[in-house]
Amino acid sequence: MNYVKKLVFVILCTLLLAACAEKDNSNASNTGDKSTTDSGTASSKNELVIAVNENFISMDPHNTGDTNSSSVQETMLEGLLGFNADGQIIKVLADDYSISEDALVYTFKLKEGVTFHDGEQFNAEAVKVNIERIMNDESLRLYSRGFSLISDVEILGDYEIKVTLKEPYGPMITRFGVAKMISPKMIKENSADIPKKPVGTGPYKFVEWVQGDHLTIENFDGYWDGGERVAKITYKPVPENGSRVAMLKAGDAQVIYPVPAQNIDELSNSKDVEVNKVPSTIAHYVSLNTYKKPLDDIKVRQAFNYAVDKDAYLKVVNAGLGLPLDSIIPSKTVYYKQQKMYEHNIEKAKELLAEAGYPDGFDIEIWGNTNSDTMKGMQFIQQQLGQIGVKVEIKSMEEGTLSDEIYGAQTPDDAKLQMWYVSWSAYASDITNATKPLFHSVSFPPNGANTAYYHNTEADQLMDEANSISDVDRQAELYEKLQEIVYQDTPWIFLGVDEVVYGVRSNVSGVLVNPTGGLDVKNAKVE
């Protein structure tokens, strides 16, 4: 029986190690100040659990590219400016601001009586420390754009500051909305901790972050704007759609975002849950390489747009959600102007193809990533264009490989890309980034995302002028003209604008999603 005793010993060791799991978890925090991990079911009226679809990457507001991370940052940190529910610019820590006519000088009058979570005062000096951090710290690669154009930051008074740019930069005002203020004490003494546990002026302050499992914040009593909200919020990354929905149904989460399309009906019918939809700034399209045959002929591009049924696209690919893309930018973007859409007309499409010299159609490739929604979309396009004799071969590639293939082409002649099924999104207030990287001739890959290789001198001039002035009426004029010109040139198959869908338990109020897909819980309450 000797070996049996040894086996039993091994089994007991295994059990012991497995049981250590419980002890380990109570000390599992790697970044928080506290060591408690009560992140379980929020049964009290003062707690909220929010399940999102992806992990958070960083809590540094000066170096973040993903919406999930910035949603959480926005509960704890505020900028001089911010965004309202429609994604338009509003004043937050700035009481007032002005931009010089040449769009080079930005002057801000700051709010008084605002304190950071660590007791530091918010004032012009604090703002200067923040701006200089973004300008000078080379590791902040994601937000140096714009701030790298600053030539001078001048303190005009305790609560007044002036920022001068070397050259005009249209999106700068959005940058001031996105760049949140961090405590100057933290920047000077403890900047390595900023990505893990930031200190800001927001209504919530950081509690703890267990990577991959949860992030907890709690109400900040000294918040300058007062107001009532839930006392504690725990965010959990739950990538599996079914699991997220299960959490909402079981009450393990009170908010989930996004709600997968196939579960919308089921959740809408449940009395404990509400499902809300918001138009986003995410535009879906197929870019058409206008530099090479056969897509260099506008008739071919127009034929494609007549052949693809945009309503069917929304029904089939987007589960009935979303709105048709009826300009070169989504409707929530500032200065948007609706254009006359291409109606679904197969005969007209065939006619145009024949006029262009392709009465029997031709073969062409469409590229996209391996996401199941992208596959669905590409198959839809393949089927639609098949009706006019165009045989589309689908080439789906993993994201990194796809990026290499597209941005590896150093010149338009090198480009093998013909059609790319893709989406683009920019802040609703940032029309520059919704247009220039896609339609300006300086933005050909590898320098930008103008994968249609669209080159129109007039369009370039309109964008250049709009980016160099601050007069909003003139900007509106220029951008409206730009939309008309580009839409008529048809460098894309214009598809749709996503609606973002989030689910909330019926006893929760004050939770919003803005058009960029950011979750706003500043006024969240649980009854």
Added chain:
Amino acid sequence: MWKYIARRTVEMIPILIVISILTFLFIHFIPGDPARLVAGKDATLEDVENVRHELGLDKPILKQYMDYMKNLVTGELGTSLTTGLPVIDMFKTRFMPSLHLTFLSMFWATLMGLVIGVLSAINKNKWPDYFGMVTAVSGISIPGFWLGLLLIQLFSVQLGLFPTGGLDGFSSYILPSLTLGAGIMSMIARFTRSSMLETLQADFIRTGRAKGLKEHSVIVTHALRNSLISVVTVAGLQFGFLLGGSVVVETVFSFPGMGRLLIDSIAFRDYPVIQSALLLFAFEFILVNLIVDVLYTVLNPKIQLNS
């Protein structure tokens, strides 16, 4: 035996060096540019080149490899390209949950697998055998994500007995380990059954019965012990695989383990994380193989480890 273990430990080093070179070359030569993936889709070429320089990716490949190995020797695994956090911190929070999940899954899967295998073998072609083998086939055939979601729906949503996911104490391990263990239990059950059937035909078993040994002694002390060699081999391999994390189960249960960490880092071409994770998995496998080899001698003293 200790000399053997010491020798095998020393032999690990050249193997790990070769693996580190192969993985380094492999991840640097697959398509995909981490600088562009980190800089984002609206980055200009200048932005991308700045990022490349900042991340040290513009240095010659050999220099990058030597820097990595130099740091590795001092226990420094580098910094993640995506989060900017030290890789070792990321591993610490992910590795222990994966380890505990592996132990728990292997524990119940091995126990149940052995019991089902033995009962099936000694009741060959009777109903316990059929029942056991149907269970085994189901366990292998049912896809992990489907089983996981089913368990969540039943035990979390309907009955409220376990959390729907995450890591919240011991109860968070139950459903994931059931899901992970199902396939392993089935494999062990089948291996045990076929191995037992073969052993039960042996002469020494007939001799034991003839000598008047109690039946349970024949089965457990003699037959099972001699059948365990192949089972231990399979279990060892499975253990090694599980330590690398299980992406499917971790995704379904939002479990913060090594599997999802690796998949996410591959998508972003996060070289330091991928390199260190692959090296860790190689090390785990070599270690598990060593333990299995030593276990052979426990099970069958006739097997000698050559020293």
